[in-house]
Amino acid sequence: MSRAASSPPPPRRGQSYMAQVTRQVLTQWGARLGLAWIGLLGILAVFAPFLASSHPLLLSQDGQMDSPLLRYLSPADVTLLALFFTALILALARASFRAWLGGVGSMLILAGVLSTALVQPPALAIYEQYRQQEAAGDYDWVLYAPIPYSPKDYQRDRGETGLQPPLASPQANHWFGTGENGADVLARMIHASRIALGIGFVATSIALLLGILIGGLMGYLSGVVDIIGMRLVEIFEAVPTLFLLLTFVAFFERSLYLLMVIIGLTSWSGYARYVRAEFLRLRQQDFVQAALACGLPLRSILFRHMLPNGIGPILVAASFGVASAILAEAVLSFLGLGLVDDPSWGQMLNQAVKSSTFNWWMAAFPGGAIFFTVFAYNLIGEALRDAIDPYLKKS
Amino acid sequence: MSTYVIRRLLLMIPTLLGITLVVFAVMAASPGGISAQSLIEGQNLEPQAKKALEDYYNQLYGLDSPPAIQYLRWLNNASPAGFTFDEENHISGFSLWKGSDLGTSFRYGRPVLELIEERVPITLLLNILSLPFIYTLAIAVGVRAATERGKVFDVGSSALLLGLWSVPVMLTGVLLIGFFASNQYWHWFPTAGLNTREALDMPFLPHWGSLGEAALLLVAGVAGAGAGVGLAKAPRLLRVGLLAGLGMGLGFWMGAGLPHPHLGMSLSLGVLLALIIGGLGYTDYAGLRLGLLGLLGAGLGLTVAAQGGDGEFVRGFLLDRLWHLVLPVLCLTYSGFAFLSKLTRTAVLENLMADYARTARAKGLAENTVLWKHVFRNSLLPLITVSATLLPGLLAGSVIVESIFSIEGMGKLAVEAVQTRDRELVLSITLISGLLTLAGYLIADLCYAIADPRVSYD
Numbered sequence: 090m091s092r093a094a095s096s097p098p099p100p101r102r103g104q105s106y107m108a109q110v111t112r113q114v115l116t117q118w119g120a121r122l123g124l125a126w127i128g129l130l131g132i133l134a135v136f137a138p139f140l141a142s143s144h145p146l147l148l149s150q151d152g153q154m155d156s157p158l159l160r161y162l163s164p165a166d167v168t169l170l171a172l173f174f175t176a177l178i179l180a181l182a183r184a185s186f187r188a189w190l191g192g193v194g195s196m197l198i199l200a201g202v203l204s205t206a207l208v209q210p211p212a213l214a215i216y217e218q219y220r221q222q223e224a225a226g227d228y229d230w231v232l233y234a235p236i237p238y239s240p241k242d243y244q245r246d247r248g249e250t251g252l253q254p255p256l257a258s259p260q261a262n263h264w265f266g267t268g269e270n271g272a273d274v275l276a277r278m279i280h281a282s283r284i285a286l287g288i289g290f291v292a293t294s295i296a297l298l299l300g301i302l303i304g305g306l307m308g309y310l311s312g313v314v315d316i317i318g319m320r321l322v323e324i325f326e327a328v329p330t331l332f333l334l335l336t337f338v339a340f341f342e343r344s345l346y347l348l349m350v351i352i353g354l355t356s357w358s359g360y361a362r363y364v365r366a367e368f369l370r371l372r373q374q375d376f377v378q379a380a381l382a383c384g385l386p387l388r389s390i391l392f393r394h395m396l397p398n399g400i401g402p403i404l405v406a407a408s409f410g411v412a413s414a415i416l417a418e419a420v421l422s423f424l425g426l427g428l429v430d431d432p433s434w435g436q437m438l439n440q441a442v443k444s445s446t447f448n449w450w451m452a453a454f455p456g457g458a459i460f461f462t463v464f465a466y467n468l469i470g471e472a473l474r475d476a477i478d479p480y481l482k483k484s
Numbered sequence: 485m486s487t488y489v490i491r492r493l494l495l496m497i498p499t500l501l502g503i504t505l506v507v508f509a510v511m512a513a514s515p516g517g518i519s520a521q522s523l524i525e526g527q528n529l530e531p532q533a534k535k536a537l538e539d540y541y542n543q544l545y546g547l548d549s550p551p552a553i554q555y556l557r558w559l560n561n562a563s564p565a566g567f568t569f570d571e572e573n574h575i576s577g578f579s580l581w582k583g584s585d586l587g588t589s590f591r592y593g594r595p596v597l598e599l600i601e602e603r604v605p606i607t608l609l610l611n612i613l614s615l616p617f618i619y620t621l622a623i624a625v626g627v628r629a630a631t632e633r634g635k636v637f638d639v640g641s642s643a644l645l646l647g648l649w650s651v652p653v654m655l656t657g658v659l660l661i662g663f664f665a666s667n668q669y670w671h672w673f674p675t676a677g678l679n680t681r682e683a684l685d686m687p688f689l690p691h692w693g694s695l696g697e698a699a700l701l702l703v704a705g706v707a708g709a710g711a712g713v714g715l716a717k718a719p720r721l722l723r724v725g726l727l728a729g730l731g732m733g734l735g736f737w738m739g740a741g742l743p744h745p746h747l748g749m750s751l752s753l754g755v756l757l758a759l760i761i762g763g764l765g766y767t768d769y770a771g772l773r774l775g776l777l778g779l780l781g782a783g784l785g786l787t788v789a790a791q792g793g794d795g796e797f798v799r800g801f802l803l804d805r806l807w808h809l810v811l812p813v814l815c816l817t818y819s820g821f822a823f824l825s826k827l828t829r830t831a832v833l834e835n836l837m838a839d840y841a842r843t844a845r846a847k848g849l850a851e852n853t854v855l856w857k858h859v860f861r862n863s864l865l866p867l868i869t870v871s872a873t874l875l876p877g878l879l880a881g882s883v884i885v886e887s888i889f890s891i892e893g894m895g896k897l898a899v900e901a902v903q904t905r906d907r908e909l910v911l912s913i914t915l916i917s918g919l920l921t922l923a924g925y926l927i928a929d930l931c932y933a934i935a936d937p938r939v940s941y942d
Contacts, residue, residue, distance in 0.1 A: 119643070176687075224942060323499045328917060336507055343513050419652060419654070442662060452659055456655035464646070467649065
């Protein structure tokens with residue numbers, strides 16, 4: 090609705106619909122800022138162990154070089170790094186969207202399997218040993234990460250003896266202060282960006298997949314399938330999502346992957362409604378009837394012919410959905426029903442008003458991170474809607 | 485119409501069954517599940533007492549039977565029509581009006597219905613208080629944005645609203661508590677609960693030691709409001725200058741009120757408030773300016789007058805309750821407001837471009853008449869629909885607010901119920917919130933048909 094929307098760039102000949110939409114989204118400042126923030130978070134998430142870790146990046150002991158950080162890399166770290174570089178290379182080579190998707194997908198499976206089989210970090214990490222050995226002069230030289238604390242490096246501090254008071258306000262050692270166990274807030278926040286991004290993407294993908302499948306079948310087949318499907322949609326809509334989530338999470342073990350699945354399972358109904366309405370409209374149109382007359386299989390009609398024509402509004406909804414999935418995880422963690430020991434922004438925000446004192450840094454930094462991420466996805470969603478919805482474009 | 489309502493009511497039954505089935509299945513399928521053993525786990529009891537307690541729970545809730553039987557048993561108890569049992573748990577007959585029994589809470593040992601009856605009014609109070617604010621603000625901003633499409637107010641307000649919409653309620657709650665309720669900053673509001681202990685013994689209305697003092701407060705409030713309104717009507721340059729000065733003064737006063745006054749803090753507060761209040765004076769939106777400045781003036785007058793009193797003042801139950809509700813209601817208001825004003829804007833925009841609006845204008849009606857008498861009335865339709873669906877949504881939204889402010893409402897009860905694996909409570913809360921939501925949808929559809937003669941469900 091800004092000036093950019095009222096004078097859209099002229100469509101190029103031979104450019105696909107998706108490319109046009111992307112171009113138009115990118116003309117809006119809000120969307121650019123949002124994408125920049127998500128990109129920054131993505132880089133933080135991929136390189137988290139290199140940015141914030143108590144393991145030295147490199148050290149030299151008795152003339153021998155060693156890198157404890159590499160030894161302690163987990164399978165998830167390795168998989169993420171492999172994925173990032175594959176995506177980067179494919180993007181630089183200007184591969185088509187399909188090749189890009191295939192490349193990243195196969196890399197995910199390959200790297201995931203290989204790294205779980207081959208990468209086995211030592212089970213126990215004693216972060217203190219590096220500081221003690223460094224203080225004792227055992228190392229010739231040590232190179233630490235920019236933030237020399239791991240997210241679970243509790244109660245210890247550099248240059249001082251004894252236990253550091255938990256919940257200390259920001260100082261020179263800890264730029265963003267420390268949490269209730271004495272862990273560095275900035276280090277935890279960097280590692281938590283993984284959870285925030287991962288939950289957003291994976292949960293929304295699961296919800297989208299379920300929604301498209303159920304909604305598509307409902308809209309296309311209608312009749313009895315539609316009636317049963319609508320009851321299913323109503324069931325999931327009639328219970329407030331937050332409450333359903335609470336129930337799920339409280340009764341199952343706390344694991345990141347389960348959390349993703351559960352948030353996905355509880356938020357598909359909106360997409361199903363959209364897809365159903367869209368398919369009910371499309372079903373009557375000539376090209377679908379033509380495809381039907383040609384004797385194409387159901388799979389082909391549904392996903393090759395109908396879906397691409399109805400995907401626009403669903404993508405807009407998905408972009409807002411990512412924001413609400415991130416918010417859902419934050420709320421769960423805030424209520425103390427999230428992951429137990431893993432860093433999460435919501436769980437850190439929970440510590441802001443612990444024990445009747447107000448720790449402003451625990452509210453400002455993690456809370457600010459949640460706000461900016463949710464805001465970024467909402468901005469992107471808004472820009473996407475302006476680009477896709479021809480009715481709103483006019484106004 | 486009546487056939488439509490009956491059909492909708494009948495369709496609610498399978499949905500409600502489905503809701504409880506889903507929730508029951510989740511609880512039954514969870515690792516550990518719910519059994520008499522898991523209920524008394526962690527209690528330090530003699531083996532014999534443990535066994536007795538287990539038997540007691542098994543007898544009471546049938547926790548040793550297979551999940552399917554347990555579900556059917558619960559369903560039979562909860563539904564108003566069903567089988568009745570005699571003393572030895574044998575079916576004694578079938579009754580259509582045996583009344584529904586939602587069971588007894590594991591944790592509290594009290595009937596679930598009683599617990600819910602206790603908590604619902606509190607959550608309703610919170611939500612009903614916030615609804616008028618949401619609607620007034622949303623309509624004011626939404627209509628204004630639509631009439632000024634593409635201008636500064638529209639672009640600015642929609643960016644601001646999107647931002648406001650993205651601020652998580654828990655962050656707002658934590659910040660409000662931290663700055664305005666904790667004793668590290670301004671200890672203006674209470675941190676938790678709905679009333680102080682003493683307030684229970686107080687009379688309902690506030691009262692003062694002397695009549696003169698009450699009169700002083702009244703005069704000061706009215707004078708303050710008058711001064712605010714007068715200032716809002718003054719020429720722009722004058723009012724911006726005066727208001728900025730006032731903001732600066734307020735900032736310094738707030739800075740001095742801190743437990744550890746700090747010059748930099750006071751200075752930045754002063755500049756911030758000068759910008760905000762000065763900007764309020766700068767705006768062209770006369771209604772907004774008059775209203776907010778009047779309120780500000782009244783508040784200032786009251787504060788100044790209260791400082792001069794001799795302390796013979798009893799707060800009273802009502803004022804105490806309101807004082808506790810300010811921050812939670814603020815939290816609940818802002819998120820709904822952002823959503824609703826966007827909706828208002830779209831609706832008004834759509835109707836402003838409609839043919840009938842053009843006709844009204846061509847007829848020579850003033851723009852304001854067209855807007856409020858014709859366009860606005862038609863734009864109310866989507867707002868009516870949303871209001872019916874808003875209430876159950878607000879019930880869920882108060883989960884966070886109630887947890888932050890430790891208010892013993894439905895939301896907090898729900899969190900406690902799932903945390904303590906209180907099966908009967910969880911099932912009942914889902915059933916009731918599901919019922920509310922479905923009823924909300926139905927009422928919304930009916931309102932739509934009543935308000936818009938083009939819609940019919942026959």
